[in-house]
Amino acid sequence: MIAHSIFFYTFSIIAVISAIMVTVSKNTVHSVFFLILDFISISCLFIMIGAEFLGMIMLIVYVGAVAVLFLFVVMMLNVAQQKNQWFASQESSGHIPVGLIISTIIFFELIIVIGGWKYKPDLFDINNTTNNFSVSNTHSLGQILYTDYIHVFQLSGMILLIAMIGAIVLTFRKREGVKKQSYLKQISRERSEGVELLEVETNKGVKIDD
Amino acid sequence: MEYFNIVFQEVYKILFLLVPVLVSVAMIVWLDRRVWAFVQKRQGPNVVGPFGLFQSLADALKYIFKEIIIPSTSNKVIFILAPIVTMTLALISWAVIPFSATQVLADINVGILYLFAVSSLGVYGIIMGGWASNSKYPFLGAIRSAAQMVSYEVSIGVIIINVLLCVGSLNLNDIVESQQNLWFIIPLFPMFVIFFISALAETNRPPFDLPEAEAELVAGYQTEYSGMMYAMFWLGEYANILLMCAMGSILFLGGWMSPIEIYPFTLVPGAIWLILKILLLFILFALVKAIVPRYRYDQLMRLGWKVFLPLSLTWVVLTASYLFYFNLLPIN
Missing domain, CATH: 1.20.5 (Single alpha-helices involved in coiled-coils or other helix-helix interfaces)
Incomplete structure (x- = not known):
């Protein structure tokens, strides 16, 4: 049991610290890496409570696919430049009240969730479902x-x-005049269509119709 | 004291698994170069030791004593972390590979999901290395490889679903044991072919080695790496290739099962059979490297999304319908 709690506290401390670092770190790419660390430690916690399927799916879906795309987008944007411009401008301070309101709402929601769990412990009755531990x-x-x-x-x-x-429909544009390669056409090319042997006379050259 | 004993035993087991894996990675590099050379009517590495077997050791010595150069404009922490991540992820997945019914380090319920998850994490080492180098070629290589690995993971996942439909369990030992009468390569042969090609793409092997296409990108994501850090990328890459071969032999070739359940064959321990199957798949990998030219990038993407994904999805429907119609679904 001691080992169990040691692992639990290690993973949860890593999860909390990396979650804080996601918002605190100045480099956006670093934040994404901390987000990945957060996902990984939370999936470790899932595995520790016996939800191994959920933990693995969390790893595959969030870390293996979603976070890769995050990283992809963040790396492609020139974030450092944009961030400096944005922080220097006046309009950034206008967003502070909105952010405060949203974070207060989320904070109270979390309190309600934790309080509900505290005052009604049988809310998630495990025996209620057909849970068979075999x-x-x-x-x-x-x-x-x-x-x-x-x-x-x-x-x-x-x-x-x-x-x-x-x-896909929203981002798909049909563009005119784009050169496309037809794989079928490329594969089914014969030698006679592509190569021609010519006798070249000296000082005359050949004229090739393009 | 009790905890100490448990930890000691586990560390002993882990070492007993990892040291052979690392040594076989070194040997497999030699085998790869040798097969490649024989296809091209060359000799390959044949000087150091008998048949050149110690060539990889000589290479490793050379890498160890070379200077590690860290570019001054690079992001140093991530730059150093990238090869470590690659190597670690390549090695931790060996924990769930069953070498026989009892010889497995961690016999977990979701073994195949664990393998899939760890192999999908493998892309991070490459992205981190490419981005932290702060240079054009590595970054382009990293972007290519991220797109490529994410695309081919999808079809590998669907192929795994095909096998799981026939097994009814995510445990690797259950997958092996359900192939006692018939290896899955026979009923699911098209899936095996697609798995093999996707594994080539997933491990950045030729003909899909676009992340490190030397004609276009110097050495791709590992351009800025030198010395031991480069060697770690290399080791991780080959350990991943071996892992993909192990996954293929567990999913389709019956894992540690002997091919025929007759007396002299059943005496051979399961680990030997698994190693032989891994070697067979690896020689196929090496042959493909020697005989197939590199794909163009758009063709690679098209193959992944427009050919393999629909094919494997269709095959899932077919397998499920067949199993359902003939009442063969493994429900317990």
Whole structure:
């Protein structure tokens, strides 16, 4: 049990510190790296409470795919320059009240969540579900997800698909006059179409129709 | 004292796994160069030691004694961290590889997901190295490699789903044991081919070695690295290749199972069979390097998204329908 709590406190301290560093660090790329560290330590915490499927999916989806795209975008932008311009301008101070309001709302929401948990501990009644500890976490997840909640599951999948298609449609522009390569045409080229052997007479050269 | 014993035992086990992996990485580099040379009617490294076996050791010595140059404009912390991340991620995934029914360091429930997650993290070493170098070629190489690895991970994930549909468990030992009667390479042969090609792309091997295409990008993301740090990138890359071969042999070639369950074959320990299968796949990797020219970048992307992804998704539907119709779904 001691080892368990040592690991728990190590990972949670890393998670909290890296979450703070995400907002504090001046270099945006560093913030993304701290965000990744945060994701990793939180997935370690998931694994420690026995939710190994959730932890691994967190690693695959957030760290393996989403954060890579984050990093990609942040590296491509010239953030350092923009940030300096933005902080120097007057309009940046106008956003402070809005940010304060949003952060207060989030703070009170967190208090409500923690307080609700404190005053009603049986809110998440584990015995309520058909939790069978003989099967693994992943098995029981699959048994619930594809039977009781199949419609919700499919619906969320459809929403994600629509969001994806929407994003593609919004950014897709049909441009005129773009040279495109046809793979079929490239592969099916014969030698006779591409190469021609010519007898070149001296001092005359050849004229090739382009 | 009890904790100390447990920790000592675990460290002993980990060392007993990692030292052979590192030594075999050195040997596999030699094998790679040797196969490559034989295809091109050359000799390859054959001077140091018998058949040139110690060539990699000589190379390692050379790398150790070379100076580590850190560019003055680089982001130093991330620059140093990048090869360490690559190497660590390449080595920690060996924890879940089963060498026989009992010989596995961590027999976890979600073994295949762990492998997939760690191999998808592998892109970070490359991105960090490319970005921290603060130079054009490494950055271009890192961007290429990020796009490439993310694209091909998708199809590898879908292929893993194909196998999992037939197994009904995420545990690697269960995956191996369910292939007792029939290796998955036979019913899922097209998936094996796609997995092999995606593994080539995932590990930045030729013909998909665009992140380090020397004709265009000098050496890609590792241009600014020298000495031991370069060697660590190299070791990590080859450990990843071995890992992909191990993954292929566990998913499709029956892992530590012997090919035929007849008396003399069953005496051979499972680890030997797994190593033989890994070597077979690795020689295929090396042959591909020698005989196939490099892909163009747009062709690479097209292959990943427009050919492999639809094909493997279709195959998921086919496998699921077949298993459902003939009532073969592994429900327990």
